[in-house]
Amino acid sequence: MENPRLQQVENVREQTVDLSRLTVHVVGEKTLNTYYEKKAAKTMDPEKWYKKNHRALENEKIFLEKMVTDGILSDLKPESLCRFIQGKIETEKADVKRLRIAIRQRSPEMLNAAASRLSEFIPPWNLDEGTVNFTLDDRADFRVDGTKITADMGRLTRAKDWFETTVEGIAHESFHIWMQEGDGWSDAEQESAPLSALINHIIFRTVDEGLAVLISRQKLKEHHEKAGRNYSAYIEESFQAFRDFLHQSKREIVNEIYVEAFENMGHFYVVGNEMAKALLDTLGGNEFRALIQTARQDPAKLIERYITSTPKPKLTTEDMTFLKR
Numbered sequence: 001m002e003n004p005r006l007q008q009v010e011n012v013r014e015q016t017v018d019l020s021r022l023t024v025h026v027v028g029e030k031t032l033n034t035y036y037e038k039k040a041a042k043t044m045d046p047e048k049w050y051k052k053n054h055r056a057l058e059n060e061k062i063f064l065e066k067m068v069t070d071g072i073l074s075d076l077k078p079e080s081l082c083r084f085i086q087g088k089i090e091t092e093k094a095d096v097k098r099l100r101i102a103i104r105q106r107s108p109e110m111l112n113a114a115a116s117r118l119s120e121f122i123p124p125w126n127l128d129e130g131t132v133n134f135t136l137d138d139r140a141d142f143r144v145d146g147t148k149i150t151a152d153m154g155r156l157t158r159a160k161d162w163f164e165t166t167v168e169g170i171a172h173e174s175f176h177i178w179m180q181e182g183d184g185w186s187d188a189e190q191e192s193a194p195l196s197a198l199i200n201h202i203i204f205r206t207v208d209e210g211l212a213v214l215i216s217r218q219k220l221k222e223h224h225e226k227a228g229r230n231y232s233a234y235i236e237e238s239f240q241a242f243r244d245f246l247h248q249s250k251r252e253i254v255n256e257i258y259v260e261a262f263e264n265m266g267h268f269y270v271v272g273n274e275m276a277k278a279l280l281d282t283l284g285g286n287e288f289r290a291l292i293q294t295a296r297q298d299p300a301k302l303i304e305r306y307i308t309s310t311p312k313p314k315l316t317t318e319d320m321t322f323l324k325r
């Protein structure tokens with residue numbers, strides 16, 4: 001457990017969030033077979049496949065050469081690579097089939113565990129309508145659109161612990177559903193929205209993602225270290241990027257920031273999460289829970305509180321004055 005206070009909070013709270021009415025769908029046999037047939041078809045002509053992918057292969061060269069040294073790959077010929085990928089596809093397909101059964105068996109338990117994590121931090125809440133769709137989705141491991149949560153089973157088969165990853169994912173996305181009842185933003189209107197609305201939305205998302213990660217108990221440190229990053233250096237880098245954003249007034253640059261800062265649970269997730277962790281440690285459970293409710297309506301308040309109440313904040317009041325431009 002990263003944060004001992006979480007454990008402490010958990011033991012005293014009763015469960016007041018109910019996610020049991022979320023409908024769980026699992027991908028059908030036919031869709032599953034078609035998905036993997038299509039994937040495999042792309043590797044049937046090794047020369048053609050190689051031409052299409054040679055740039056990506058070039059970028060992975062050191063990694064691939066190590067696989068040859070380790071005896072995982074026989075050599076780097078196109079046909080060997082394609083045979084290797086076909087084997088991977090078959091394995092994943094079999095794993096997804098097993099996972100379908102496991103998900104069906106454990107879905108009530110999974111929804112209950114996710115609800116219990118939310119109960120620690122948000123007021124009593126029943127999510128009356130919504131779905132969790134376990135499918136094959138290349139876009140993201142978990143995502144939410146309205147009250148529709150989508151989970152990618154391909155990635156789940158590679159998780160260290162699929163059940164824990166699923167509980168974290170459902171808790172994270174359900175938190176967004178609760179939180180976004182307070183947000184009027186729509187990505188479709190990004191182009192036409194005034195700069196101030198875009199900035200406010202970025203603030204909202206930073207706080208929203210940071211809290212979602214904390215509440216669902218995802219581990220950003222582990223996530224980034226797995227990608228080869230030094231996490232404490234990455235935290236510094238993330239706050240620098242966030243300060244740059246707070247002082248930025250060019251629309252095009254803010255647009256770019258909006259795209260890049262949230263990619264792959266990157267900079268602004270880290271900033272949001274660091275602020276949330278520091279606030280929970282400083283304020284304790286009760287006050288922190290009240291602050292989450294305030295942040296739902298006015299997320300900048302959480303950042304201000306981080307600056308004024310936590311020891312050694314990585315932002316200053318001066319950084320925040322730029323928000324009121």
Ligand SMILES: [Zn+2]
Nearest residue numbers: 172176209212
């Ligand atoms: Zn999220």
